[in-house]
Amino acid sequence: MEIARPYLLFLGDVPDDLAAKTAYGIVDWRRDWCVGQFRLPGCKADAEIPDMTIAEAVSAGARTMIIGVVNAGGVLPDHWVESIVTAIEAGLDIASGLHMRLGEIEAIAEAAQRCGRQLFDVRHSRERFATGKGTKRSGKRLLTVGTDCSVGKKYAALALEKGMRDAGFDADFRATGQTGIFISGRGVSVDAVVADFISGAAEWLTPAAPDSHWDVVEGQGSLFHPSFAGVTLGLLHGAQPDAFVVCHEPTRTHMRNVQHPLPTIGQVIEATIASGRLTNPAIRCVGICINTEKLDEAEAREICERTATEYGVPASDPVRFGVEGIVARIARDFPAS
Amino acid sequence: MEIARPYLLFLGDVPDDLAAKTAYGIVDWRRDWCVGQFRLPGCKADAEIPDMTIAEAVSAGARTMIIGVVNAGGVLPDHWVESIVTAIEAGLDIASGLHMRLGEIEAIAEAAQRCGRQLFDVRHSRERFATGKGTKRSGKRLLTVGTDCSVGKKYAALALEKGMRDAGFDADFRATGQTGIFISGRGVSVDAVVADFISGAAEWLTPAAPDSHWDVVEGQGSLFHPSFAGVTLGLLHGAQPDAFVVCHEPTRTHMRNVQHPLPTIGQVIEATIASGRLTNPAIRCVGICINTEKLDEAEAREICERTATEYGVPASDPVRFGVEGIVARIARDFPAS
Structure with a gap:
């Protein structure tokens, strides 16, 4: 699966920013992949990129319209279907991260068939995975893990990809969730694969590579989360990381x-x-990423310093303070790469 | 899902005993649920129960025909379809543990619809699971875990159910794989659920119960198996066992x-x-089950004694020597139940 770029971001008429989290993440990390946003009347979200009609987006070179929103139940509202069909007829592929498959909606399936366009339901991989083998592969891998779900594992991995590339590493972000897949144009939503194939999917995502190449793998869940630890463990075994970074949100109770x-x-x-x-x-652990969004600057610096001292690895908020220290630690610990 | 009993076991024309492992397991543990076996010409397996035609089985009270076989790829051969349609028309439900769904075969789907019979694809649960909550439930649970896959976790759990019942416990086997589901008439194939819901499926399988009730849960995989450890961990978290028994095959390399x-x-x-x-x-660990099938009697006794001494819990081959010691240990460790 490789989603064609650039993207037009469809925001529909979602009621708040949270519902457009996926679109915001794409703009944060891949602004240059986005020609604009398409919003319906009443939309309360704004990704702060140019508003465009579908025709304008096609003229600007858009190849895929991304349904960059979430809504309760993961269901596509009926009144969005017309816009999606219009986009297909204008020549765009459609990619969605909703639970509901695009192809389940007859008008969308029919239009895609008729116009020869692709539908991507990124939560549901088309790949047929093998079970994991656990055999050591060439190339290097870094996995972000967490003390909890939603503590910044995707942001940490994206920041590390950028920081490592800036430092001369050959590094690629590997997405394991829907927003990450839109940001990298490929990947697999590991929490949606059949349980038998979690580690196999992670092995497929991070194949053998040159020894100096790094896959920077987006983590999922937490080994300590009673709902999702099985996904976390299967991803850990399949990704077989050489290095990991722990992500943490210090105000969570x-x-x-x-x-x-x-x-x-x-x-x-x-x-x-x-x-x-x-x-x-x-x-081995090569760093700690702390999400300090809810702390003031002094508190944030203090907790990073204290954590680095306590665990003997660099600690930083990747958004606020960058990941230079962690990248330097990777360079030191893996001198051949 | 509750599969109606008694069963007629369909063996088709499988080439060897291994292909009929599921049927053999049902006969081993639930002989009185089976009215007979139905075999096609050339069948090389024999569950050692009466051969019957479908009409004879219906007269004998059969309610469900179990496709008690496995074959390469999990696909149902075309030449079995006619027998299955005949069984449906004779008034039987059909249950299968193959990967391929019964309803994918048009003649079978049509016959079931026309005759108002049920089709059970036990690898694919119809339940919509919630994600696991990890909240402590009332009632007690025992889980069998293993040093590897296929070391006897299902047999150990079934032997413990029987041994505990014989000792006066209120105990129910809880199936997590296809053969176990046929043996207990219900359950969920946890390796076939979507990864996000492994622990949720295990919670559904082992709900809150009276404090003296024991669920004896069939384990899957191993925390140390690189292909399946995610399934094993999700099942462990969801089952939240009070007690576990380790299963081991000592000759495996x-x-x-x-x-x-x-x-x-x-x-x-x-x-x-x-x-x-x-x-x-x-x-806590309450016992060790050792599969001594490949050892002679003296070696088998020696390894059980040595293992019990080493780990300070009863150790036995549940098939060869029974589980009385482990059941006594459970009675001692959980006096209130």
Whole structure:
């Protein structure tokens, strides 16, 4: 699956910013892939890129319209169908991260068939995965892991891809969730594959590569989250990372959507090494990314410094302070690459 | 999903015993649920129960015909379809553990619709699971775990159900794979659910129950198997076992279908407790089941005794020597139940 670029971002008439999180993420990380946004009357979100009609977007070179929104239940509202059919008829492919498949809507399926356009449901991979083999592959891999879900693992991985490229590394972000897939144009939503194939999907996503190449893999869930730890473990085994970065949100009081307390960063390091060495005995922690959005500047600096001292690896907020320290640590720990 | 009993076992014309493993398992554990077997000319398997035509089975009270076989690729051969349609027309439901869905075959789907019979594809649950919550539920649970796949976790769980019932416990086997589902008439094939819902499916399978009730849950995979550990961990978190039994095959030299060495029983105990305490802080090992099929009697007794001494819990081959010691240990460790 490779989604053609550039994109037109469809925001529909979503009621708030949160519903447009996917579109915002694409603009944050791949502004130059986006020709504009297409909004319906009443839309309360704004990705702060030019508003365009579908015809204007096609003239500007757009190849794919991305349904860059989420809504309750993952269902596509009926009143969006007309715009999607218009886009298909204007020559655009359509890509969606909703649970509901585009092809389940007859008017959309029919238009795509008639016009020879592609429909991408990025939550549902078309790939037929093998079960994981656990065999060591060439090339290097870094995985972001977390003390919880939604603590910034995707942002950390994207920041590390950028930082490593700036430092001369041959590095590619590998997406494991819908927003990441739009940002990289490929990937697999690992939480949507059949359970037997989690590690196999991760192996497919991060294939053998030259020894100096780094896959920077977006993590999912947490080994300590009672809902999703199975996905996290399968991804860890399949990605067989040489290096991992722990992501953490210091103001959170319990795991997302459940009542369990957060593990410490130290517990996550220990559990990741204990499980990860099954497929990569040399696995090591190379840094900690702290999401300090809710802290003031002084508090943010203090917690990064304190955490770095406590665990003996660089710690930073990748958005606020960058990832130079972590990239330098990777360069030091893996001198051949 | 509750499959109506008794069963007629369909063996088709499979070429060997291995292909009829599912049917043999049903006869081993639920002989009184089986009125007979139906075989096609050339069948090389024999479940050693009466051969019957479909009409004879219906007269004998059969309610469901079980496709009790596996074959390469999990596909249903064309020349079996006629027998299945005949069974549906004679008033039987059909249940299959093949990957391919019964309803994908038009003649079968049409006959079931026309005759008002049910089709059960036990690998594919019809349930819509929630994500796991990790909240402690009432009732008690025992999970069988393993040093590898296919080391006897299902047989151990079934033997423990029987042994616990014989000792006066209120205990129910909970199936997590196709053969187990036929043996208990219900269950969920956890390796076939979408990755996000592994622990949720396990929670659904083992709901809140009276405090003295035990669910004896069939384990899957191994925390140390690089292909399937994600499934194993999700099942462990969802089942939130109070007690677990480690299953082991002592002659195996590497993990099934991969090159990784087997973990020790001690490593499995340690990893199961470390991960399992997330949803049940009181989790404990109550026994070890050793598959001694390839050892002579003296070797088998010796390894069970040595293992029991080494780990301080009862160890036995459940098929050869029974599970009385483990059941006694459960009674001792959980006196209230």
